[in-house]
Amino acid sequence: MRFLVVDALAGVQAFARQLLQTHGFAADDILCCADPEAALARGLAFKPHFLVTDWFAKAPLTGPQLFQRLRQAQPALQLSLLSFDVTPEHQAEARALGAHFLLKKPFTADQLKAEMTRSLEALARQSPGLHGQVRDTMRTSRPTPRPVLPLIPxxxxxxxxxxxxxxxxxxxxxxVVHRQGETVVQLKGMTGFVPVEKVQPA
Structure with a gap:
């Protein structure tokens, strides 16, 4: 069972990898990418069974489009989506694509863990074969220390x-600068940077 995780935030990639390894999946079966274009190029060769991706609404290749492209080569591909902007239109599109979940950012470690666990258990309940690998892996996995989710800006x-x-x-x-897992703002006339959560629209 191979997983492709696509998110610009290294913290999300790292936590998703830790979470899947906690469920007993091998590190070699988890591929992480920072953008959809790289994910498409590598994913066509990797042939994932499960895609967890940010929506990438403003990218030339969005998360849903990435899923549709990869599904042409892997018809049984499963989908889960992450997005800062969750609109009724996004929710409807996610449902139409059969996504296991559409999780709004920023989220907590427990929220992502609950959604991923629910999705894996749903796959394990399905017919034997490919999805049976999920059931077998989860049954034989050993408890490991709970992963810690880095701060998501x-x-x-x-x-x-x-x-x-x-x-x-x-x-x-x-x-406005994104660096080391945080977003900061430089104000005109000031030399330092201010965390984005400390400013409000005037």
């Missing part, structure tokens, strides 16, 4: 040029 609420309120004053956001 909140969805950026500002973009360069926006007016924001910080420490009671109104500033202009000059740069």
């Amino acid at each position: 909140p969805q950026p609420v500002v973009k360069p040029g926006d007016r924001v309120r910080y420490q009671g004053a109104v500033h202009v956001a000059q740069h």
